[in-house]
Amino acid sequence: MMELLYGPTKPLEVPPAKPRDLAESRRLCEAMTTVVADRVREAIDLIELTAHRLVDQITAEPEERWVRAYPFGSCGLGASVADSDLDMYGESFSNPSLIPSLILTRSTPHFPSLVKLPPLSPSLFLFIFYLSVFEQLEKKKICFSFLFFFYIPCRSFSIENARTVLNSFFLHTVHSVCISKCRVFSGSVLFCSFKVTAEVFFREFPPLLQSVVGNVVLVPARVPVVKFSYSGTSVDVVFVSAALSAPPTTEQLLDDSFLLQVSRDTRHSVNGLRTVLELKRRLPVAYDVFTTVLKSVKLWAMRRKVYGNLYCYPSGVVLAIMVARICQVMPASHPNVLLRFFFLFYTQWLSRHDRISPVYITTSLESRGRIPGLPDSWDPRRDACRDDLLPVINPAYPYVNDARNVGRCSLEVFYAELTYAYRLLSNLETPLETIWEPYHILDDYSTFFVVHVTCEEENEEKLEAVLSVWSSYVLSKLRILLYALERLVDARPYPQKLNDGPPRSVPKSGRFLKGSCFIVGIKEKVGRRFPQKNLFFRGV
Structure with a gap:
C-alpha cells in the first residue's frame, strides 16, 4: 500500500469475485436506488424557462438569446443522497417550548445596540452559550456573541433546563433524518450569452423566479448562489456569462481555454460543472458502480455526521474525488468490493504522522499558467498549500484543494469515523448496512457550544426570508469560530442547522420571532500542545 501514497500509480490487481460479492453488490445497489427521488430535470426546465424570460427582455438578437442549464455537484454525478443545503432546510425541534426563556422571551428594546450589517434587518441577534449537564460547570455558563460582542446575564437556566434542551435539540433531529424522508439537492449552472452580465442576472432573475416558486434567497459570496425550493427539491443556481453564439458543448467545457471565454466575474462558477465532467471521463469502472459507491460513502458521512464543507468536514465533491x-x-x-476498499485505503492514507499526501486523479498536478480571475494551482512548495491538513485536489484546472476548509478537530473526527467503519467492515461477514448506523452526539459529548441565530420581523413571510439570509451569513463564518475553538478544546461540529420551531409572537410588539441553532460538542484538550500554525489566522 505504501506506493499508493504518492499519486496515481499502476492499478492494483483486482481479486477474483466471490459468490458473496454478487449478492452483496445487488443488495447495495437496491438500497442506493431508493435514497432519492430524481426531480432534477424539472428544476432545470424551470430555470431555463425563467432565464429565457430574462434574456427576452435584454436582447432581440437570435445568437444572443440562448440559455442552457446543466446539473453539477451531486445531481450532476447522479449521486444525490440527502438535502446538502442544511442551512435552508433544517429539521424543527419537537417541542419549541423547551428552549430556555432566555431565548424565547426577549424583545428588541432590552438589548444593547448591535453593529448593523446592511442589507440585513437590524432586528438580528446572534448568541453563543454553553450547555452542560455537569453541575460543577453551572456557574460558568455565559452568553456572548462572536460577531457582535456583548454580554447578557444567563438567567432561568438550570441543569434540568440544559439536559432538556440537549435532548430536544438532538433526539428529534437525529431520528427524523431517515432515507425515506430525505430531500433532494439539485445544483445547476446556468449559461447565458455575454449580453447578460452577472450584475443584471442577480438583480433581475430572482424576482422572476420568485413569481413562480415563492421564496427565493440570493446568497452573496465569491460564487453567488440563488437558492429556492421546488417540489421538495432544494435547488442552487450559479450563473456563467460566456462569449459564445451557442451553448457550450462538453468538449468546449473540458478545454481549459474555454475559461478565457467566460466573463471574469463568473469564472469561479464554471468549475463545478467542469469537475463533474473531469470525474466522469477519468473513471476506469462502470459509471453506475462509481455512483453506487459514492452514494454509499455520502450516506455514511451524513449518518455519522462528518459531512459538510461549511462545518469544516469534507464536502460532496471531496468524497467524489476520493471515491x-x-x-x-x-x-x-x-x-x-470498492466500498470496503475505500475505508481500508483511506485509513492507511490518513494514518501518516508527518504530512498527508495529496489525493488526486489527474496524471499530474503540473501548473499550466495562471488564469485571470481564478486562484493559483495547488503547489506543495507554496506556504499556503503546505499548511493544508487534507489535500484533495480538484481535477478541473486550475487544480485547487477542495478540502482546504477542513480543520484539525474535524479531520480527527473524520479519521476516527473512517477507522471505525474499517474495523466494522474488516470482518467480511459484517453487513454493509452496519456503517450507516446514525451517530448520536449525546453519547460522546455532554458540553456544547451553541450558536443561536434569531431575527424579528413584522410578518412571518418576511421573517423566513430574512432568517434564511442571516443564518446563511452566520454559517459561512462558522468555520472561523471552529478554528479558534480547536486551539482550546477538542471540538466536534454537528453538521446540521436546528430550527427552534415555528415563528412566535413577541409580546406587546406585534412582531414575530424565529431562530435556529448551530451546535458544537466540546471536550477538554488533554496532553496536547498548542499548534504553532492554525487555520484560524487564515480564516480571519
Missing part, C-alpha cells in the same frame, strides 16, 4: 481515486487504484466491477 474516484480508489476506483483508479482498484478498478473492481462490484460496488461492495
